[in-house]
Amino acid sequence: MAEKSVAEDLANKHKSISIAEFFEKNRHLLGFDSKIKAMLTCVKEAVDNSLDACEENAAELKKRKKDFELPDILVRVDLIQGEVYKIIVEDNGPGIASEIIPKVFAKLLYGSKFGRLKQGRGQQGIGISAAVMYGQITTGKPARIISKISKDKPAQLVELFIDIKNNDAKVLKNEEYVKFSKNTGTRVEITLEGLYRGSGDKSIFEYLRRTSISNPHAKITFIDPEGKVTIFKRATESLPAETKEIKPHPWGIELGVLTRMIENTKKNSMQSFLTEELSKVSALNAKQILEKAKIDPKRRPDTIKADEAVELIKQLQKADLQRPPTDCLSPVGRGAIEKSLKLVYHPEYIVATTRPPNVYRGYPFQVEAALAYGGDIPEGSAQILRVANKVPLLYESGACAITIASSEMDWKRYGIPKASGSQLPTAPIIIFVHICSVWVPFTSESKAAVANYPIIIKEIKLALQECARQLGVFIKRKIKIKRDAQRINTFIKYSEVLSTALAELTRKEEKEVKKIVDEVLEKRYGDIIKKRQELAKEEAKLPTKKVEAEKEKESDEE
Ligand SMILES: Nc1ncnc2c1ncn2[C@@H]1O[C@H](COP(=O)(O)OP(=O)(O)OP(=O)(O)O)[C@@H](O)[C@H]1O
Numbered sequence: 001m002a003e004k005s006v007a008e009d010l011a012n013k014h015k016s017i018s019i020a021e022f023f024e025k026n027r028h029l030l031g032f033d034s035k036i037k038a039m040l041t042c043v044k045e046a047v048d049n050s051l052d053a054c055e056e057n058a059a060e061l062k063k064r065k066k067d068f069e070l071p072d073i074l075v076r077v078d079l080i081q082g083e084v085y086k087i088i089v090e091d092n093g094p095g096i097a098s099e100i101i102p103k104v105f106a107k108l109l110y111g112s113k114f115g116r117l118k119q120g121r122g123q124q125g126i127g128i129s130a131a132v133m134y135g136q137i138t139t140g141k142p143a144r145i146i147s148k149i150s151k152d153k154p155a156q157l158v159e160l161f162i163d164i165k166n167n168d169a170k171v172l173k174n175e176e177y178v179k180f181s182k183n184t185g186t187r188v189e190i191t192l193e194g195l196y197r198g199s200g201d202k203s204i205f206e207y208l209r210r211t212s213i214s215n216p217h218a219k220i221t222f223i224d225p226e227g228k229v230t231i232f233k234r235a236t237e238s239l240p241a242e243t244k245e246i247k248p249h250p251w252g253i254e255l256g257v258l259t260r261m262i263e264n265t266k267k268n269s270m271q272s273f274l275t276e277e278l279s280k281v282s283a284l285n286a287k288q289i290l291e292k293a294k295i296d297p298k299r300r301p302d303t304i305k306a307d308e309a310v311e312l313i314k315q316l317q318k319a320d321l322q323r324p325p326t327d328c329l330s331p332v333g334r335g336a337i338e339k340s341l342k343l344v345y346h347p348e349y350i351v352a353t354t355r356p357p358n359v360y361r362g363y364p365f366q367v368e369a370a371l372a373y374g375g376d377i378p379e380g381s382a383q384i385l386r387v388a389n390k391v392p393l394l395y396e397s398g399a400c401a402i403t404i405a406s407s408e409m410d411w412k413r414y415g416i417p418k419a420s421g422s423q424l425p426t427a428p429i430i431i432f433v434h435i436c437s438v439w440v441p442f443t444s445e446s447k448a449a450v451a452n453y454p455i456i457i458k459e460i461k462l463a464l465q466e467c468a469r470q471l472g473v474f475i476k477r478k479i480k481i482k483r484d485a486q487r488i489n490t491f492i493k494y495s496e497v498l499s500t501a502l503a504e505l506t507r508k509e510e511k512e513v514k515k516i517v518d519e520v521l522e523k524r525y526g527d528i529i530k531k532r533q534e535l536a537k538e539e540a541k542l543p544t545k546k547v548e549a550e551k552e553k554e555s556d557e558e
């Protein structure tokens with residue numbers, strides 16, 4: 001028998017692997033690279049899902065004219081032993097139909113949000129199953145899910161593993177569970193290897209605090225491994241505006257997507273395909289685009305050849321069209337951001353702005369920013385709170401468009417102090433930036449940093465400039481008042497000595513001379529004294545209510 005060629009030998013070594021197997025090896029891509037980060041990622045995936053689900057549920061119930069609840073989320077971290085922890089996240093969302101629970105929690109790339117052009121926290125269908133997988137491979141323990149979909153039905157308890165080779169669920173337990181106290185909702189329990197940090201920029205506490213700032217309508221209760229309870233209260237009782245799903249806009253569409261859409265459309269002419277399946281293409285636009293692409297508007301989509309699609313995409317991308325619709329976006333809102341930041345930092349001054357929507361690669365996006373100054377904000381370098389689709393970003397700060405834009409700002413130009421060598425203001429300032437979009441361009445699957453598209457950087461800078469202008473005025477005024485106050489304080493300090501000396505010289509009553517000196521001071525510096533009083537009044541107007549951080553004994557919510 002002839003000897004096998006090298007290629008034939010190599011052919012035997014080829015095999016396909018499942019996505020679960022790929023991410024088991026490359027878990028760092030999903031944010032599971034260190035024990036501290038892995039714990040945070042796990043909480044983040046579950047909390048993001050809970051908020052998405054609660055909001056969708058509330059919006060749907062509102063549409064059906066039924067009572068709805070605002071998000072109420074419990075996060076608990078229990079120390080099991082050594083470096084093994086159990087993370088519990090419970091919400092009052094819609095629950096999950098029992099037949100899909102195994103797929104939701106044990107199949108990577110399974111979800112309801114991929115590819116839909118709607119603002120949401122999740123977009124890939126990987127998050128929660130990756131967290132389940134991390135728990136399973138580090139502790140060998142299954143995930144436990146309890147879900148209730150109706151007030152009148154008992155909850156369902158499912159315990160499962162991921163069959164990593166087949167990217168599917170291995171269900172160990174699937175039974176009714178009567179102890180779930182909410183009307184509807186989901187509780188996820190994942191046991192994992194981790195390291196818990198009680199405070200710091202990248203702690204679970206900080207992540208939840210920032211989640212609460214960016215989601216003023218949500219109540220979040222956190223129970224740490226020592227049983228300490230922190231309640232992040234709602235800053236508003238109103239539900240954010242519901243976001244609408246949009247169709248792809250011609251400016252952002254890519255060849256692969258267009259070809260697939262043409263293959264799958266049920267429309268029987270290219271004219272109706274363009275006007276009905278893409279956004280903002282009028283009948284006249286479609287006619288002109290097809291004419292330029294040399295395609296008859298009456299052509300059936302299934303007759304379009306590959307080279308015709310290439311020409312069509314060129315014409316679509318440069319067509320003179322209206323911008324994409326923006327009712328798909330749900331910013332936090334200027335007022336709500338201010339309320340949230342005041343509740344947490346009690347700043348001396350705060351300014352926020354929401355920019356009008358803009359477009360990158362055909363995707364609508366919107367930037368909001370706020371600058372908070374003084375109060376409980378620590379001295380030193382300013383701190384950036386980066387947020388994308390209402391999710392705080394804690395890692396990969398240097399690679400993020402928000403950090404880049406904030407560092408490129410000419411803060412001094414606005415009168416905001418900045419030490420030489422420092423990129424951010426050197427003052428007690430919180431720089432809050434939120435970018436929301438139907439598709440946030442993250443730099444990787446771990447969704448930790450926003451890619452720096454020039455148009456996104458520009459919008460962030462415009463928002464920050466608007467805020468910086470106003471904060472600058474406040475700081476300049478404050479510095480001037482302080483300087484004037486120092487000057488007047490010197491006069492006041494010596495006015496007593498001056499009055500005594502003058503009384504002696506003129507042989508008059510000291511009281512009388514003091515009265516004249518005070519009158520002179522009032523005449524000359526009265527406006528400064530008044531300004532000082534006004535500033536004190538302004539400061540008194542700022543809220544003093546703190547985020548409630550109460551120590552309570554852990555209450556067993558089951
Ligand atoms: N707490 C929950 N309540 C209701 N549905 C949920 C909940 N958690 C997850 N789901 C459903 O499970 C799906 C899969 O969640 P998963 O986190 O894996 O992906 P995703 O949120 O769609 O995207 P991403 O990978 O970006 O997080 C979601 O799309 C959602 O439909």
Ligand SMILES: [Mg+2]
Pocket residue numbers: 045048049121122123125126127128
């Ligand atoms: Mg998710």
